[in-house]
Amino acid sequence: xxxxxxxxNFRRVLxxxxxxxxxxxxDELQRIMAHAEPTNAGRGLLLLMEPSAGVxxxxxxxxxxxxSQRTEVIPIYFAFTRNETTAVSAAxxxxxTFLQQYIAYRRDxxxxxxxxxxxxxxxxxxxxxxxxxxxxxxxSYTRLRFSNDDKALVRFxxxxxQRIPPGRGRALIxxxxxxxxxxxNGTVVLGSEVLRVFGRGGFTxxxxxxxxxxxxxxxxxxxxxxxxxxxxxxxxxxxxxxLLIEHVAQRQQVTTSEAxxxxxxxxxxxxxxxxxxxxxxxxxxxVALNSYLDCERLYVDELFGGHLHxxxxxxxxxxxxxxxxxxxxxxLLWEAAVGEDQISSFEVxxxxxxxxxGELEEVLHRLHVHEFVNWDGTTVEAxxxxxxxxxYLKIRYRLDVLGEPRALVVADALADALxxxxxxxxxxxxxxxxxxxxxxxxxxxxxxxxxxxxxxGSFSRKYKGLEPDRVNSDLDAETEFFKLPQTxxxxxxxxxxxxMRQVCEDERCLVAHTFEEGTYSDAQEVVWxxxxxxxxxxxxxxxxxxxxxxLESLAASLSFSRFQVWLIANEGFSDEAGSLLSRxxxxxxxxxxxxLLASRISETPVNPVVHSGEANEFLMVVPMGEDNELIAANxxxxxxxxxxxxxxxxxxxxxxxxxxxxNAFEHSFSPDRKIYQRFRVESDRLVVTISSRGVVPTNxxxxxxxxxxxEAAEERxxxxxxxxxxxxxxxxxxxxxxxxxxxxxxxxxxxxx
Amino acid sequence: xxxxxxxxxxxxxxxxxxxxxxxSDYLNKLTGEKIERECRRQLDCGCRxxxxxxxxxxxxxxxxxxxxxxxxxxxxxxxARIVFSEVNNQTVQLFEMxxxxxxxxxxxxxxxxxxxxxxxxxxxxxx
Numbered sequence: 001x002x003x004x005x006x007x008x009n010f011r012r013v014l015x016x017x018x019x020x021x022x023x024x025x026x027d028e029l030q031r032i033m034a035h036a037e038p039t040n041a042g043r044g045l046l047l048l049m050e051p052s053a054g055v056x057x058x059x060x061x062x063x064x065x066x067x068s069q070r071t072e073v074i075p076i077y078f079a080f081t082r083n084e085t086t087a088v089s090a091a092x093x094x095x096x097t098f099l100q101q102y103i104a105y106r107r108d109x110x111x112x113x114x115x116x117x118x119x120x121x122x123x124x125x126x127x128x129x130x131x132x133x134x135x136x137x138x139x140s141y142t143r144l145r146f147s148n149d150d151k152a153l154v155r156f157x158x159x160x161x162q163r164i165p166p167g168r169g170r171a172l173i174x175x176x177x178x179x180x181x182x183x184x185n186g187t188v189v190l191g192s193e194v195l196r197v198f199g200r201g202g203f204t205x206x207x208x209x210x211x212x213x214x215x216x217x218x219x220x221x222x223x224x225x226x227x228x229x230x231x232x233x234x235x236x237x238x239x240x241x242x243l244l245i246e247h248v249a250q251r252q253q254v255t256t257s258e259a260x261x262x263x264x265x266x267x268x269x270x271x272x273x274x275x276x277x278x279x280x281x282x283x284x285x286x287v288a289l290n291s292y293l294d295c296e297r298l299y300v301d302e303l304f305g306g307h308l309h310x311x312x313x314x315x316x317x318x319x320x321x322x323x324x325x326x327x328x329x330x331x332l333l334w335e336a337a338v339g340e341d342q343i344s345s346f347e348v349x350x351x352x353x354x355x356x357x358g359e360l361e362e363v364l365h366r367l368h369v370h371e372f373v374n375w376d377g378t379t380v381e382a383x384x385x386x387x388x389x390x391x392y393l394k395i396r397y398r399l400d401v402l403g404e405p406r407a408l409v410v411a412d413a414l415a416d417a418l419x420x421x422x423x424x425x426x427x428x429x430x431x432x433x434x435x436x437x438x439x440x441x442x443x444x445x446x447x448x449x450x451x452x453x454x455x456x457g458s459f460s461r462k463y464k465g466l467e468p469d470r471v472n473s474d475l476d477a478e479t480e481f482f483k484l485p486q487t488x489x490x491x492x493x494x495x496x497x498x499x500m501r502q503v504c505e506d507e508r509c510l511v512a513h514t515f516e517e518g519t520y521s522d523a524q525e526v527v528w529x530x531x532x533x534x535x536x537x538x539x540x541x542x543x544x545x546x547x548x549x550x551l552e553s554l555a556a557s558l559s560f561s562r563f564q565v566w567l568i569a570n571e572g573f574s575d576e577a578g579s580l581l582s583r584x585x586x587x588x589x590x591x592x593x594x595x596l597l598a599s600r601i602s603e604t605p606v607n608p609v610v611h612s613g614e615a616n617e618f619l620m621v622v623p624m625g626e627d628n629e630l631i632a633a634n635x636x637x638x639x640x641x642x643x644x645x646x647x648x649x650x651x652x653x654x655x656x657x658x659x660x661x662x663n664a665f666e667h668s669f670s671p672d673r674k675i676y677q678r679f680r681v682e683s684d685r686l687v688v689t690i691s692s693r694g695v696v697p698t699n700x701x702x703x704x705x706x707x708x709x710x711e712a713a714e715e716r717x718x719x720x721x722x723x724x725x726x727x728x729x730x731x732x733x734x735x736x737x738x739x740x741x742x743x744x745x746x747x748x749x750x751x752x753x
Numbered sequence: 754x755x756x757x758x759x760x761x762x763x764x765x766x767x768x769x770x771x772x773x774x775x776x777s778d779y780l781n782k783l784t785g786e787k788i789e790r791e792c793r794r795q796l797d798c799g800c801r802x803x804x805x806x807x808x809x810x811x812x813x814x815x816x817x818x819x820x821x822x823x824x825x826x827x828x829x830x831x832x833a834r835i836v837f838s839e840v841n842n843q844t845v846q847l848f849e850m851x852x853x854x855x856x857x858x859x860x861x862x863x864x865x866x867x868x869x870x871x872x873x874x875x876x877x878x879x880x
Contacts, residue, residue, distance in 0.1 A: 627779065627781065627783075629814075630779060630812070633812065648842070648843065651843040652843075654812065655812065655813075655814070655843070655847065658812065658814050659814060659815055662814060662815070662816065719815040719818070719819065719851055720814075720815045722850075723815055723847070723850065723851070726850055
């Protein structure tokens with residue numbers, strides 16, 4: 001995906017690649033550009049970056065675009081680098097950068113942004129209109145520079161953009177690499193100061209950094225979150241990552257084959273940072289990447305002494321500056337990652353690393369920020385991080401801790417990488433070919449689907465061997481439906497129990513927390529335990545039993561009171577397996593059923609949005625009471641008459657509408673005392689939706705009604721729903737957060753009540 | 754025939770010991786309660802049978818139906834007969850759905866209703 005400039009006046013100022021070569025961040029770039037709009041003046045945008053997702057070029061591209069637009073917005077881009085050692089020196093560098101870029105913009109001379117200039121030289125370059133305030137700024141800086149108040153100096157430097165006089169432009173500050181600001185020495189913690197200065201209002205800024213660190217720092221600095229927006233920056237998807245490799249390889253004049261490109265996308269999990277430095281290494285070493293062997297040789301070289309090595313070595317050194325402690329840390333990280341128990345306590349880590357509590361907290365915090373571990377304050381989980389990190393860790397462990405010969409470690413690393421490559425690709429191809437279970441289940445939102453899609457036995461008897469078109473048309477004629485719950489949380493079962501990793505891939509066994517009818521109550525809460533069982537044939541009874549019991553046991557260990565097991569297998573289940581699962585009320589589906597379910601879910605509109613402008617839809621709001629349900633009923637009558645409903649059916653619709661309105665005002669305790677009605681005319685039906693705000697009456701979600709059980713007058717109330725269900729063809733409660741929304745459908749072809 | 758009004762805008766009159774009460778065009782909670790009150794008043798005045806006439810009634814809601822069931826209960830407890838007259842087809846369907854027709858006789862019109870009542874009165878009581 002390209003984000004080429006649409007402006008003929010576009011000039012490259014800071015961008016390292018031409019706009020057509022900048023791929024995969026179109027939405028993010030637009031979001032930053034939108035942040036420069038006047039409506040966002042005074043607001044901050046936090047770019048929460050997944051480690052190694054890459055953000056610098058995105059900000060530089062944004063800078064160039066804003067620079068080229070020549071509006072009142074003056075872009076300022078500042079990257080924290082490892083070259084700065086103290087907060088004071090970084091803050092001074094910020095001041096210098098700010099003035100340089102401000103003057104470059106005001107003079108409309110991009111070259112000023114790159115020049116090496118002193119403050120005095122910058123002052124001489126300032127436009128006459130800016131000279132006075134910049135001179136005052138420089139004088140103030142000079143006075144503060146030689147005082148002993150570091151904090152005041154840092155705040156002065158960071159706050160310089162606020163000194164731009166009105167009418168001389170509005171700065172958009174883009175700060176890159178905020179996490180580095182944490183590691184600076186000195187008495188001032190620059191990371192906090194940056195957020196303290198920028199996050200408390202007045203500035204328009206973009207702050208990019210590691211997602212775990214930025215949010216925590218914003219809280220620590222007591223930022224005004226009402227003035228902060230957030231944008232999450234993840235790795236590129238496979239398509240964009242492939243495009244990135246093509247562009248970078250062409251730019252770096254590195255020959256690549258399609259197979260090699262696909263491997264690199266998977267091996268680096270779409271990370272723009274890893275991909276870019278890897279291709280840079282290929283250019284530097286003049287290596288063509290035509291085969292897996294080419295790729296893995298370079299990869300291993302990189303891990304042992306190239307850009308990848310330097311990247312991880314710098315990080316580990318930052319995290320644990322002392323050499324001895326670093327070796328212990330590498331040992332512990334590797335052993336924890338490959339050991340049976342990947343989660344261990346803080347105390348275990350403290351003892352193994354021989355660190356004080358404070359020191360270990362510092363180390364763990366940094367590891368956590370870089371997502372090399374998950375640390376919750378009590379326990380530490382080590383099996384995280386990208387593949388390149390795990391490989392680096394293993395290499396360092398063998399070299400530094402075990403002291404193995406380098407040649408042996410290199411040979412093993414290369415062999416391992418080569419052996420892993422085909423598996424990596426096979427997993428990718430399998431995932432690409434199949435419906436994403438995660439996407440499917442996360443899309444559950446009270447859609448009605450044929451029940452047979454969850455019953456392999458019935459499906460097999462009815463549909464096996466039929467042409468796909470016939471299967472679809474016959475499914476359309478199914479009369480038994482199952483209403484899916486609403487998924488509110490979905491995670492791999494491994495996230496609940498790491499032992500499950502031994503029996504399944506992360507994405508093939510899921511735990512979904514759901515609510516039936518989208519109603520958030522204990523009674524409607526059901527946890528779905530879903531497993532996609534690997535099998536080339538129909539799953540037999542033994543395997544079905546093992547999987548059912550495995551998931552049942554998981555449910556018991558997690559105290560899930562209501563759960564639903566759903567097993568999926570490519571070719572379905574044997575008759576005996578199907579019977580067993582049926583007896584245990586588990587769902588069973590084949591791959592074909594799963595795909596049919598996915599296509600039906602994607603077709604089913606969920607909570608259709610009200611388009612009042614649509615010609616076939618009528619909206620009406622009436623106050624509750626005063627027999628206003630008659631107004632609704634008469635409206636329904638007039639609309640139904642336009643269709644070809646029989647008089648009897650029209651009366652049934654009217655009665656149902658009256659009952660729905662009565663239900664709304666009898667039960668809802670509505671705060672606005674209004675009934676919202678929508679009449680939607682379709683070719684073969686009339687759909688009436690009656691909604692109200694307020695509480696959801698407990699008797700409305702179930703199908704049960706009370707008239708047959710009691711003769712007391714009060715208990716006769718509640719007949720309304722039974723009546724509606726009798727009079728209309730389809731009756732459904734739609735999910736709404738507050739109150740109720742009852743959708744009733746009457747088909748024109750219907751000949752009975 | 755005695756003409757009477759309850760003062761609550763429910764039209765009614767008596768034919769001998771039978772009270773004929775007229776339901777309005779929309780039978781809901783409010784109008785249902787008015788009918789109930791009128792029926793109770795008539796029973797208190799010594800009526801031995803009730804005819805509720807639905808000739809004007811176009812729409813009945815479920816609350817109205819539940820009140821009618823209450824009236825049937827009251828009439829039964831008083832030993833009074835009750836007949837509904839001139840109920841339109843849609844309302845009959847509604848009464849059937851909610852089981853009302855198990856407890857009350859339906860008549861084509863007021864005349865037939867009065868005839869039915871007189872038939873009750875001449876029939877021997879079976880214990």
